[in-house]
Amino acid sequence: MSSTLAGNAVIGQSGGPTAVINQSLVGCIEGLRQCDAIGKILGAHHAVRGMVDGDFIDLSEISQDRLDRIAATPSSALGSSRDKPDEQYCRDIFRSFEKNDVRYFFYIGGNDSSDTARIVNETARKEGYELRAFHIPKTIDNDLECNDHTPGFPSAARFVAQALMGDQLDNAALPGIKIDVIMGRHAGFLTAASMMARTRDDDGPHLIYVPEVCFDVDRFIADVDRVYSRLGRCVVAVSEGIHDQEGVAIATKLAQRVEKDAHGNVQLSGTGALGDHLVQLVKDGLGSKLRVRADTFGYLQRSFAGCVSEVDQIEARASARMAAELAVDGVENGSIAIQRASDSPYRAEYVRVELTDVAAKTRTLPLDAIVDGCDIDRDFRRYFEPLIGELPVIEQL
Amino acid sequence: MSSTLAGNAVIGQSGGPTAVINQSLVGCIEGLRQCDAIGKILGAHHAVRGMVDGDFIDLSEISQDRLDRIAATPSSALGSSRDKPDEQYCRDIFRSFEKNDVRYFFYIGGNDSSDTARIVNETARKEGYELRAFHIPKTIDNDLECNDHTPGFPSAARFVAQALMGDQLDNAALPGIKIDVIMGRHAGFLTAASMMARTRDDDGPHLIYVPEVCFDVDRFIADVDRVYSRLGRCVVAVSEGIHDQEGVAIATKLAQRVEKDAHGNVQLSGTGALGDHLVQLVKDGLGSKLRVRADTFGYLQRSFAGCVSEVDQIEARASARMAAELAVDGVENGSIAIQRASDSPYRAEYVRVELTDVAAKTRTLPLDAIVDGCDIDRDFRRYFEPLIGELPVIEQL
Numbered sequence: 148m149s150s151t152l153a154g155n156a157v158i159g160q161s162g163g164p165t166a167v168i169n170q171s172l173v174g175c176i177e178g179l180r181q182c183d184a185i186g187k188i189l190g191a192h193h194a195v196r197g198m199v200d201g202d203f204i205d206l207s208e209i210s211q212d213r214l215d216r217i218a219a220t221p222s223s224a225l226g227s228s229r230d231k232p233d234e235q236y237c238r239d240i241f242r243s244f245e246k247n248d249v250r251y252f253f254y255i256g257g258n259d260s261s262d263t264a265r266i267v268n269e270t271a272r273k274e275g276y277e278l279r280a281f282h283i284p285k286t287i288d289n290d291l292e293c294n295d296h297t298p299g300f301p302s303a304a305r306f307v308a309q310a311l312m313g314d315q316l317d318n319a320a321l322p323g324i325k326i327d328v329i330m331g332r333h334a335g336f337l338t339a340a341s342m343m344a345r346t347r348d349d350d351g352p353h354l355i356y357v358p359e360v361c362f363d364v365d366r367f368i369a370d371v372d373r374v375y376s377r378l379g380r381c382v383v384a385v386s387e388g389i390h391d392q393e394g395v396a397i398a399t400k401l402a403q404r405v406e407k408d409a410h411g412n413v414q415l416s417g418t419g420a421l422g423d424h425l426v427q428l429v430k431d432g433l434g435s436k437l438r439v440r441a442d443t444f445g446y447l448q449r450s451f452a453g454c455v456s457e458v459d460q461i462e463a464r465a466s467a468r469m470a471a472e473l474a475v476d477g478v479e480n481g482s483i484a485i486q487r488a489s490d491s492p493y494r495a496e497y498v499r500v501e502l503t504d505v506a507a508k509t510r511t512l513p514l515d516a517i518v519d520g521c522d523i524d525r526d527f528r529r530y531f532e533p534l535i536g537e538l539p540v541i542e543q544l
Numbered sequence: 545m546s547s548t549l550a551g552n553a554v555i556g557q558s559g560g561p562t563a564v565i566n567q568s569l570v571g572c573i574e575g576l577r578q579c580d581a582i583g584k585i586l587g588a589h590h591a592v593r594g595m596v597d598g599d600f601i602d603l604s605e606i607s608q609d610r611l612d613r614i615a616a617t618p619s620s621a622l623g624s625s626r627d628k629p630d631e632q633y634c635r636d637i638f639r640s641f642e643k644n645d646v647r648y649f650f651y652i653g654g655n656d657s658s659d660t661a662r663i664v665n666e667t668a669r670k671e672g673y674e675l676r677a678f679h680i681p682k683t684i685d686n687d688l689e690c691n692d693h694t695p696g697f698p699s700a701a702r703f704v705a706q707a708l709m710g711d712q713l714d715n716a717a718l719p720g721i722k723i724d725v726i727m728g729r730h731a732g733f734l735t736a737a738s739m740m741a742r743t744r745d746d747d748g749p750h751l752i753y754v755p756e757v758c759f760d761v762d763r764f765i766a767d768v769d770r771v772y773s774r775l776g777r778c779v780v781a782v783s784e785g786i787h788d789q790e791g792v793a794i795a796t797k798l799a800q801r802v803e804k805d806a807h808g809n810v811q812l813s814g815t816g817a818l819g820d821h822l823v824q825l826v827k828d829g830l831g832s833k834l835r836v837r838a839d840t841f842g843y844l845q846r847s848f849a850g851c852v853s854e855v856d857q858i859e860a861r862a863s864a865r866m867a868a869e870l871a872v873d874g875v876e877n878g879s880i881a882i883q884r885a886s887d888s889p890y891r892a893e894y895v896r897v898e899l900t901d902v903a904a905k906t907r908t909l910p911l912d913a914i915v916d917g918c919d920i921d922r923d924f925r926r927y928f929e930p931l932i933g934e935l936p937v938i939e940q941l
Contacts, residue, residue, distance in 0.1 A: 160717070163718070164713070164714050164717045164718070166710070190941065193717075204941060206941075213939060216937050216938075216939035217939045217940075217941065219936070219937050219939070220713065220936075220937065220938050220939050220940065221709075221710045221713055221714075221936075222710060222713030222714045222716065222717045223717040224939075224940060224941045225717075225941065226716065226717050226718075226719075227717040227718050228718075229718065309848060309849045309850045309851070310844050310848055310849075312618075312849035312850075313563070313618045313619060313843075313844070313847035313848045313849040314843055314844065314847060316561070316617065316618055316619030316847060316849075317561050317618075317619045317843050317846070317847040319619065319623065320557070320561045320590075320619045320620040320622075320623050320624040321560070321561070321623075321624050321625075321626065322623075325814075325843070417722075417823075417836075417837025417838055417839065418816060418819075418820050418823070418837070418838065419815060419816010419817065419819055419820055419838070419840055420816065420820060422815075422816055423815050423816055423817060423820075426814075426815070439814075440814025440815070440842075440843070441814060441815065441816070441842075442814065442840070442842035442843055442844060443816055443839070443840065443842075444839075444844070445837075445838075445839035445840075446710075446711055446714050446722070446837070446839055447707050447710070447711065447839060447841070447844070449714070450710035450711060450713060450714040451706060451707055451710045452706045452707075452709035452710040452713075452935070452936040452938065453706045453709075453851065453935070453936040454706070454850065454851065538849070538850070539616070539617075539618075539849040539850040540613050540616050540617065541613075541617050541849065542610060542613035542614045542616070542617050542621075543614075543617065543621060544587065544601055544603075544614065544621045544622065
């Protein structure tokens with residue numbers, strides 16, 4: 148295969164925005180600019196939607212200065228989409244690529260995006276059309292196989308840690324029971340990151356519930372009662388994706404009108420229903436006079452401006468740049484995984500993996516990290532520490 | 545009155561914690577340390593509760609290094625209280641002060657705290673006991689009379705601005721209707737600060753609702769419809785305290801079991817009910833297929849670790865230090881107001897005002913700042929700019 152394939156490139160940003168998804172966009176542009184054979188570098192407006200409709204923005208001539216500012220801006224500069232392309236949709240994407248002489252395709256997103264890159268790549272191959280198709284990981288859920296962690300996750304984890312640092316001190320000042328609902332449908336990494344808020348014994352969160360284990364209401368009430376009896380307060384971090392023995396998400400049971408997206412996922416974020424429900428469970432179980440509150444971190448945790456992990460910024464940009472460089476060098480397809488080469492000092496490696504190794508699979512927290520169904524093993528701090536970066540100073544009396 | 549009154553000092557932190565209330569604590573300690581006549585500098589655990597119970601922590605010997613770290617830590621290091629002292633409660637505080645040879649009393653809090661300082665001061669005077677009693681302002685609601693703004697507000701406003709910056713970009717990437725519920729029972733300053741998230745025309749928040757004007761549901765739906773029709777998306781910032789024509793808070797109508805604190809205030813925060821209700825109103829009014837989401841910023845906006853206004857830190861410390869210095873210099877009582885000496889370059893002045901000028905009064909947004917009941921006048925940016933400080937860089941395609 149030629150390494151000087153001429154043609155245009157398309158970059159898309161899919162799924163939920165993150166604080167560093169524009170670092171990936173810019174890293175990809177920077178990688179592509181090194182190759183003269185590439186004509187235009189096109190951004191697809193609203194992901195696959197823009198690819199099919201031919202709704203592109205020319206990114207070829209943006210100044211480096213402006214690129215740097217775009218990279219530092221949270222959310223997806225190109226716009227995103229929740230469309231889940233089926234085979235026909237992917238054929239339509241391919242037709243549009245053919246029509247626009249697109250030979251390089253980069254799709255920044257989660258495991259569904261990896262699958263889209265794979266299908267478009269296979270469609271092209273069947274048609275004898277040379278196309279290079281790369282997936283560039285992005286997800287705050289941190290649930291992609293082959294990856295130590297995924298771009299977007301460290302910044303979201305940093306937000307969660309900083310939020311809990313403040314919130315558990317707030318709870319210490321005005322004691323009561325506080326429940327914080329954190330994103331994560333199937334994987335509890337982000338909720339587990341709340342453990343990084345602890346700076347002393349007896350700091351919150353005192354209880355952490357992740358979707359890797361079943362959520363039992365009676366057990367939950369007993370856990371809260373135990374902590375509250377001992378400390379006179381209790382801070383709980385809980386994943387939005389917690390579910391019962393049958394695998395039914397607790398949030399699903401509450402929705403008056405359950406809303407599903409194109410991926411068949413029930414809406415979990417953008418509502419306070421789960422948090423309010425858990426508050427009511429605690430009041431029903433332990434007494435209505437208790438001060439019980441819930442906050443649902445919602446979209447703030449993925450797009451907050453100005454709470455970004457430095458490592459995350461660097462890695463998002465570097466892994467995207469590597470995807471572009473591999474494509475330019477003649478590699479037909481792949482996904483770029485971040486692997487941990489060493490813990491201390493922290494060092495990451497970027498490795499090409501097969502699209503099929505990432506596509507439509509979900510990685511979850513290792514079960515041995517979960518303690519008694521309601522906490523995360525202390526050793527897991529080592530995993531989070533280099534990703535989240537230095538946290539604010541906390542000094543208590 | 546002697547300027548070398550000998551005795552101990554008590555400092556308390558009241559009401560909702562903020563990101564800089566420990567700056568006030570430390571500023572007060574630093575001011576007091578300059579006076580040799582002062583014996584012990586005591587912190588009251590959980591505010592008035594600790595004063596009555598004699599539950600004090602000795603702050604006299606804490607190293608400057610540790611003080612600096614405490615100052616930088618969010619939430620109330622001494623613990624807070626929601627107790628609203630009546631006359632008898634204040635007499636009990638006085639008895640405890642008398643017993644512990646307390647001659648200097650500093651109460652960091654909102655307008656209720658100013659009233660407590662006033663009553664304790666008057667009780668002491670009636671008993672012929674020389675006591676210096678100062679109120680040190682703190683409230684993210686920014687609702688104290690005589691003040692240009694209050695410590696705690698600039699940091700909370702910064703959080704709101706950064707949150708909206710990210711959130712409105714998130715909404716641009718995945719268009720829909722997004723509702724953000726922001727703290728503020730009677731005063732809309734914090735919700736109004738969301739305007740600072742805008743960096744371009746048509747940036748969100750597109751609609752801003754504050755409690756200074758009545759919230760009309762039909763008008764709200766029509767506003768959202770108008771914005772959504774024009775832009776294909778709509779970001780709404782709304783105060784938790786919005787109320788109907790009769791002055792009844794919308795949130796009150798929703799509470800299954802309305803919870804009130806000792807001040808008679810209905811619980812507004814720590815629940816997603818208002819946001820979820822507004823989502824349902826929009827869906828009922830404009831169509832259930834619309835993507836409508838709500839986030840309630842909750843306690844994050846007042847105690848988030850690592851999102852602090854530098855001006856706020858400096859002013860909280862300086863105004864508390866001034867209270868201590870005035871007390872040491874022989875001034876019997878007062879509250880320290882922050883007034884704006886100049887806008888550009890920004891410069892603040894600290895002014896002693898009477899306790900009665902601040903006590904039990906509420907300042908609200910000037911009505912001429914509110915545009916059409918659903919926005920804030922652009923000129924009001926000048927008010928927020930120096931307080932919030934430099935915001936993250938935003939560059940859009």
